[in-house]
Amino acid sequence: xxxxxxxxxxxxxxxxxxxxxxxxxxxxxxxxxxxxxxxxxxxxxxxxxxxxxxxxxxxxxxxxxxxxxxxxxxxxxxxxxxxxx
Amino acid sequence: xxxxxxxxxxxxxxxxxxxxxxxxxxxxxxxxxxxxxxxxxxxxxxxxxxxxxxxxxxxxxxxxxxxxxxxxxxxxxxxxxxxxxxxxxxxxxxxxxxxxxxxxxxxxxxxxxxxxxxxxxxxxxxxxxxxxxxxxxxxxxxxxxxxxxxxxxxxxxxxxxxxxxxxxxxxxxxxxxxxxxxxxxxxxxxxxxx
Numbered sequence: 001x002x003x004x005x006x007x008x009x010x011x012x013x014x015x016x017x018x019x020x021x022x023x024x025x026x027x028x029x030x031x032x033x034x035x036x037x038x039x040x041x042x043x044x045x046x047x048x049x050x051x052x053x054x055x056x057x058x059x060x061x062x063x064x065x066x067x068x069x070x071x072x073x074x075x076x077x078x079x080x081x082x083x084x085x
Numbered sequence: 086x087x088x089x090x091x092x093x094x095x096x097x098x099x100x101x102x103x104x105x106x107x108x109x110x111x112x113x114x115x116x117x118x119x120x121x122x123x124x125x126x127x128x129x130x131x132x133x134x135x136x137x138x139x140x141x142x143x144x145x146x147x148x149x150x151x152x153x154x155x156x157x158x159x160x161x162x163x164x165x166x167x168x169x170x171x172x173x174x175x176x177x178x179x180x181x182x183x184x185x186x187x188x189x190x191x192x193x194x195x196x197x198x199x200x201x202x203x204x205x206x207x208x209x210x211x212x213x214x215x216x217x218x219x220x221x222x223x224x225x226x227x228x229x230x231x232x233x234x235x236x237x238x239x240x241x242x243x244x245x246x247x248x249x250x251x252x253x254x255x256x257x258x259x260x261x262x263x264x265x266x267x268x269x270x271x272x273x274x275x276x277x278x279x
Contacts, residue, residue: 008228016231023238039209045234049216052241056138059248064130066255067110 017041024048091243094145099247101141106251109133136160142244143218151229152237155219 017038024044113125125133143156210227214220217237220230 008226012228013231016228016235020231020235020238023235042209042213045238046212046216049213049234049238049241052238052245053216055245056135056241056248059245059252060131060135060138063106063248063252063255064127064134066252067106067134068127068130 020045095243095247097145098141101144102138105137105141138244138248142240146240150236152218152233
């Protein structure tokens, strides 16, 4: 994309917003009318990004827990060992 | 949207992530549980995993977006573990010179209608600026912000997918260790009962 000097037109903004809409999940696309207001779409994008962040957070939780069970020195592994004594 | 296919991004991301996780495992196993404070708490591990995932994603994305810089710059300076720091710097080296794509809106006379429309959009983009790395920078105009949002969303989705795959893989291999231990526990208990 070439960098453009000068005013960004409202058309360009609208075009970008509709491209963004195409990225949102199906469910929110169906809910929104084809002529959703720009601000609605921006809000939805915000919400979508936040939900993706939350998924990453949950998966990081899960992954770090799993990794600690693999680690010999973790308290979790120690608990398991103490059960076997 | 991006030059390379998403597949090569996923591969680069996975590679970066696995290297970081490996480093993390080595680092935690070097400190035995008896030395207080050296072992990482579960919360600290989680934060390390999360930050590794973000750095891996940003590094794999390469040049051409602002949000990657916003993630990598503070990560590189905050990294305390020497080897971890080298990883970030190495990943960063893959990127060519970062040319900013943000074109400032012209400062000539603007029609009042267009200007009002832009101010309205800029109020609406405030929330979006908060969730996109580097979005808070006032120098980022709305058009750039929207392009950044699109790029970021695409890569975030891939990050979620890959993280899920990695968790499932670790779970499959890790559970075998747990199963051995649990089987041992069951055998031990049975022995005690006889």
